[in-house]
Amino acid sequence: MQQNIRMDTEALSGKTVAEQLLEQLRIWGVKRMYGVVGDAILGLMDAIAKQDKIQFIAVKHESTAAMMASAEAKLTGGLGVCIATMGPGLGNLLNGLGDAYKDKASVLAITGQAPTDKIGTDYKQYVNQQELIKPLAQYSTLLAHPDAIIKVLNKAMHMSLVKGTVTHLSVPKDMFTRGTKAMPHPKPLLLKGTYHFEAEGLKQAIDIMNLAQRPMILAGVGARNAAKHVETLAEKWGAGLLVSLGAKTILPDTSPNLLGGIGQGGNPYAAQVFTQADVVLLIGDTWWPEGYVPQNARIIQIDYMQENIGKGIPIELGIVGDSATIVPLLVEGVQQSTHTTWKSQWQEMRQKWVQQNEQEGNQTGSPIHPSRIVRAIEKSVQPNAILTLDTGDVTVWMNRNFRSQQQEMLFSGEWRTMGFGLPAALAAKLCMPERQVVAIVGDGGLEMVLADLLTATRYNLQITVIVFNNGYLQMERDKMIVSGFNQEGTDLTNPDFVTLAQACSWNGYRIDSDTKLEEILQQALASNRPALVEVLTAPVVHPETKG
Known part of the structure; x- marks a missing residue:
């Protein structure tokens, strides 16, 4: 009887929830999904097997699946997708989802849930998934009707990509094979604008920088697209340049103003000069290691995400925008450095570490x-x-x-x-x-x-x-x-x-x-x-x- 109902519904709509879910993911550019097969997602697995656009990567543990999705999102800037069954399947995803959440990686988790007539009962492996994942997902919902699949999926993908966060869909086991009237939507063309700046608009920042006697720059992963400009700014401003681990590879180690990392594992001499800085420019960075940083410096922070401005850092001025747009304007506006004594200090610390690193x-x-x-x-x-x-x-x-x-x-x-x-x-x-x-x-x-x-x-x-x-x-x-x-x-x-x-x-x-x-x-x-x-x-x- 249940099979007949399923077939009748499909005959009316043409496609199942699982099929339309996969087609919508494909339209948004998803090429693979990481996961472990489980009872509550068998209908999804069947649909995956019937198409060849999205590859299922079978791993040995759901935590690995979520870490792989997080790594893909970090590497490509796109959406990483992982799937798992209900109960322990979702439980095992949480570690990798925690990585994505904390590092602002765009990850979508899709998990099976108990059949619709078992939701809220003592059914095996049932747990309120929205409550379980709440600390790690900015959006999580239970698919309550087959015709809602495209709307909730697009909401999840959009939020994940725009905000750099984890989102989550719970799909009841029986829902995957039900027919749906929902049709996939074209992916919206997202023109990612930049804040328009002119040198005059950055006058307050430039004025602070021009008052510096002991300037330093700390660059994070958000400076990657402005790396050469950061190097030019450091040279003109007479600033020593430090990097977080995420930015360690944006410039070659031979870059003349680069002192290396700061904090445990960085240049062990860098803190001797960094703690003396009177003006610090943070570029795409949220790393501010206690015990290695100046206490009374004037701090300017550039970040594309407003929520990162002043996050655990006592800044004076925040600039929300793309470092690739802003840094060249700072190069244009800042005065040529004449602080030879300060430059000699941080160059000495740089050279000292270059020699010691070679020996080590x-x-x-x-x-x-x-x-x-x-x-x-x-x-x-x-x-x-x-x-x-x-x-x-x-x-x-x-x-x-x-x-x-x-x-x-x-x-x-x-x-x-x-x-x-x-x-x-x-x-x-x-x-x-x-x-x-x-x-x-x-x-x-x-x-x-x-x-x-x-x-x-x-x-x-x-x-x-x-x-x-x-x-x-x-x-x-x-x-x-x-x-x-x-x-x-x-x-x-x-x-x-x-x-x-x-x-x-x-x-x-x-x-x-x-x-x-x-x-x-x-x-x-x-x-x-x-x-x-x-x-x-x-x-x-x-x-x-x-x-």
């Missing part, structure tokens, strides 16, 4: 010092490589010692979840198969997502994973050591990573001496299969560690 990267021994591994990665990867970083000890060592040639980095910025490196690499290779993709991970972080080595095998994704194997949750161990705590729970029970990789049809390599670091890394990077390189790493306490 040349350390020898076995197990291998993390700085030496970073130097080998730096020498081995392509200039346009995509580097995906896990969260932990590898993050701060890469931030400290990696000298960029303008590679692109993906990482979990604000959520800081372990296990991000491998899923991000998988997504990056799917999105940009022509580019070299390298995941740089710790042993503990990789162990959280080990099963998805098989996802690379399944889809023939030729990525390289470099594992810093020091046998510990090293960042936590470092903090416990400097705090005087016992290091309970930080030691790891590790597998043989090489044998495990080979069991997954990867090429596996082990490095236990720095003498063959570059040679073996080059072999792995040239592999015609996914490759894993296990590097036996010295458990060194990072010098910037705080308890």
Whole structure:
């Protein structure tokens, strides 16, 4: 009887909810969906199988699916989509959705829900999904009628892309196969305007900048499209230039005003000059690490998103707009610097770190010092490589010692979840198969997502994973050591990573001496299969560690 009702409804409308959902996603440019099959989305899976425009990427855990969607959104600026079943399926998505939410990545999650006649009952796996996901999704709704599918889907996609946020649709299990009268809409042509500025309109900012005796610039990922102009402004203004981890690769390390990063893992001497600054210009940046920043400086912040202005930073003047439009006008209006004493101060700190960084990267021994591994990665990867970083000890060592040639980095910025490196690499290779993709991970972080080595095998994704194997949750161990705590729970029970990789049809390599670091890394990077390189790493306490 139920089958007859379904067929009659489809005969009237022609298409099911699942079919129209997929067609609308296709129209908006979605090319793939990440997820795990489950009972409440079987109708959607059937529709996916009947079309060839949107690829379903089957992963081993829903958290991986959500992290891959987040990574795709960060890399492409488009919409990442993940799907899961009800109950534990949505529960497992939450970690990756947390990453997208905190880093303002445009991600849509679609989850199955209990059948319509079981909503609100004691049905297996039922939970109020809107309440469960509420802290992480700016919009979440339950599809209550098949004819509403296009309206709620377009609302979710629009909000996600315009606001850079997570949105969510719950679709009851029986709703996917029901017919709908709703027709897909063309994607609106969105002309993303810029705020119109003239140099005169920025007079207040320029006046503050021209009063500076000790100017500094701190650039974030929002400065990427204005990188060359930022470099020009720093030179004319006589400012030292610092970057957040997200902006580490927007300029080559040889840029003459670039001091490197600030905060744990950055240039250890940068705070000596940054804390003395009297005027600071923030460009597309929300990173303001306590203990490394000036207390009494006049702060100007440029950001395209108004909600970022003054977010945790005591600014004097906020400018809402595109840095690529605003920074050239500041270059035009600011006076040529005559502050030679200040320039000499920050140049001294820059040169001091350049020399020390070179020395740190040349350390020898076995197990291998993390700085030496970073130097080998730096020498081995392509200039346009995509580097995906896990969260932990590898993050701060890469931030400290990696000298960029303008590679692109993906990482979990604000959520800081372990296990991000491998899923991000998988997504990056799917999105940009022509580019070299390298995941740089710790042993503990990789162990959280080990099963998805098989996802690379399944889809023939030729990525390289470099594992810093020091046998510990090293960042936590470092903090416990400097705090005087016992290091309970930080030691790891590790597998043989090489044998495990080979069991997954990867090429596996082990490095236990720095003498063959570059040679073996080059072999792995040239592999015609996914490759894993296990590097036996010295458990060194990072010098910037705080308890």
